[in-house]
Amino acid sequence: MLPKDEYISLSSYTPLLQWDDLSFSIPDKGATSTTILHNITGTLNSGEVVAIIGPSGSGKSTFLKLLNRLLEPTRGKIQYKGQAIDKIAVTELRRQVAYISQRPYLFPGTVADNLAYGAQLWNLDYDGAEWLEKVDLSPTLLTQQGDNLSGGEQQRLALARSLLLEPSVLLLDEPTSALDIHGTALIENLISSYLHGERAVLWVTHDPKQAKRIAHRIFLMEQGRLLYDLSVEDFFSSNAPEKVKTFLTVREGNY
Amino acid sequence: MSPLILLISLSFVAIALFISYKEQLALEKDLLVGTIRAFIQLFVIGYVLQLIFDLRSLTGILFILALMILVASQNASQKSSFLPRSIALTYILGALLFAEITTMGLLLILQIVPVEPQYIIPISGMIIGNAMIAAGLTLSRLQSELASQKGLILTALALGATGRQAASSAIKQALRAGMSPTIDSMKTVGLVQLPGMMTGLIIAGASPIEAVKYQILIILVITASTAIASITVALGCYKPFFTSQHQLSNYYPRQ
Missing domain, CATH: 1.10.287 (Helix Hairpins)
Incomplete structure (x- = not known):
């Protein structure tokens, strides 16, 4: 694993994803609607990991799902590599901008069947045993039923299933929230080694310590609004905005 | 009497x-x-x-058949708990019409059944009645499978699957649910109970062998009509649950 500062210096800082004035509402019964996200603007640059933190219900997952069109914004524009995402075939967009859910969902069948799912959609050749090793799973598991795996193993399998499609952007929705320290460290290392060339990661986490370990920048979200977009140094500095300090105090005590 | x-x-x-x-x-x-x-x-x-x-009027026959199909569609569309009734009704109406035209058409073209109302109407009644049950079962199973597989279906979409690909397992389960009652009843027919039509023919004076011939014909025709109705409903009704951009639509079943 490269130290965080090195891979960021290698990157060219071109925006991989840009979003402008994004809002998302869901219709209620009747004519009204509830707004989940309000006017969010920002970028994700090549080579960086951005952590999104905020209380639950602040719209973090919804925001991730807008970026690869699992959800459609009510308002606003998103660009991937400088192109409006509604001009890109949506399946191709999702292959390149991968979303990995908080809970791993495995398809019925073996570990090999699961690895094959995305690869078959895209006619890709891949080495299943090699991919298992990359996510620290034994290649002997290939013939095992997916549901025999532990929670942490399932999450790593789900990651391998997405990573073998070689996406440029990873949208991670709290992938380690159900894992212990060891399982969490495995995933964090895995994501670091994935990050090279024109790639970037947007990582929702509820844990400020994890954000500090993995991220270059941090978005603080609250009630569907992006409150702050700060470098990790500024976020944890003594000069951080009051709201950031309050959030950190409430979460974990002092930093 | x-x-x-x-x-x-x-x-x-x-x-x-x-x-x-x-x-x-x-x-x-x-x-x-x-x-x-x-x-x-x-x-x-x-x-x-x-x-x-x-x-012996053709208009009369067509009127009765149309009435049967309408009432049957109305009945089967009551199984629609998430899809708006009007959409479900449209697909089911199409499915029953398709099942009746294909099977009755073949019976008439191959001259298995004479073009006489006393053949066409009762046999159509059995075709449409069984297709109605199959259509209702298929629709309700499709909805419950989509609800229970929501996580997996989102995962498949996130890997770049189309709505059709993501829903394929739910569609298969729905088809099985629609078709298996007919297939099961084929296995036990004559052992547990004599079918109503056969009983009727025998009481009305037909020889048991003649009655059996008709019964076999009916079973085969019903198998075809339930298969046609199930596949038409399943392949039609999954569509409104997805958007054209392979997102879950507002109708998507909640658990």
């Missing part, structure tokens, strides 16, 4: 009434209403059929 004998046969209802009264089942009212409705409905359809048989 003389009308007097039919009236005397009401004493069978009296047995059921007596049991209901004695055991305080409170079914007396339902029993009476049911008996009266059965008398009226069956006599009305009897006279209508007699009229059409006497007229």
Whole structure:
């Protein structure tokens, strides 16, 4: 694993994803609607990991799902590599901008069947045993039923299933929230080694310590609004905005 | 059978009434209403059929068939708990129409059945009735599978699957649910009970072998019509649950 500062210096800082004035509402019964996200603007640059933190219900997952069109914004524009995402075939967009859910969902069948799912959609050749090793799973598991795996193993399998499609952007929705320290460290290392060339990661986490370990920048979200977009140094500095300090105090005590 | 004998046969209802009264089942009212409705409905359809048989009019036959399909579609679309009734009704109407035209068409073209109302109408009744049950089962299973597989389906979409690919397992389960009652009943027919049509033919004086031939024909035709109805409903009704951009639509079933 490269130290965080090195891979960021290698990157060219071109925006991989840009979003402008994004809002998302869901219709209620009747004519009204509830707004989940309000006017969010920002970028994700090549080579960086951005952590999104905020209380639950602040719209973090919804925001991730807008970026690869699992959800459609009510308002606003998103660009991937400088192109409006509604001009890109949506399946191709999702292959390149991968979303990995908080809970791993495995398809019925073996570990090999699961690895094959995305690869078959895209006619890709891949080495299943090699991919298992990359996510620290034994290649002997290939013939095992997916549901025999532990929670942490399932999450790593789900990651391998997405990573073998070689996406440029990873949208991670709290992938380690159900894992212990060891399982969490495995995933964090895995994501670091994935990050090279024109790639970037947007990582929702509820844990400020994890954000500090993995991220270059941090978005603080609250009630569907992006409150702050700060470098990790500024976020944890003594000069951080009051709201950031309050959030950190409430979460974990002092930093 | 003389009308007097039919009236005397009401004493069978009296047995059921007596049991209901004695055991305080409170079914007396339902029993009476049911008996009266059965008398009226069956006599009305009897006279209508007699009229059409006497007229031997094509318009009359088509009118009866259209009525059967409408009522059956209306009935099956009640299984729609998430899809708006009007959308479900449209797909089911199409499915039943398709099943009736294909199977009855083949029967007539291959000259298996003569172009006579007394053949076309009862056989159509069985085709449409069974297709109706299959369509309802398929739709309700499709909805429950989509609800329970929501996580997996989102995962498949996130890997770049189309709505059709993501829903394929739910569609298969729905098809099985629609078709298996007919297939199961094929396995036990004649062992557990004699089918109503065969019983009727035998009572009306046909030889058991002749009755069996018709029954086999009917079973095969019904198998085809339930298969056609199920596949039409499943492949049609999954569509409104997804958007054109392979997102879950607002109708998507919640658990």
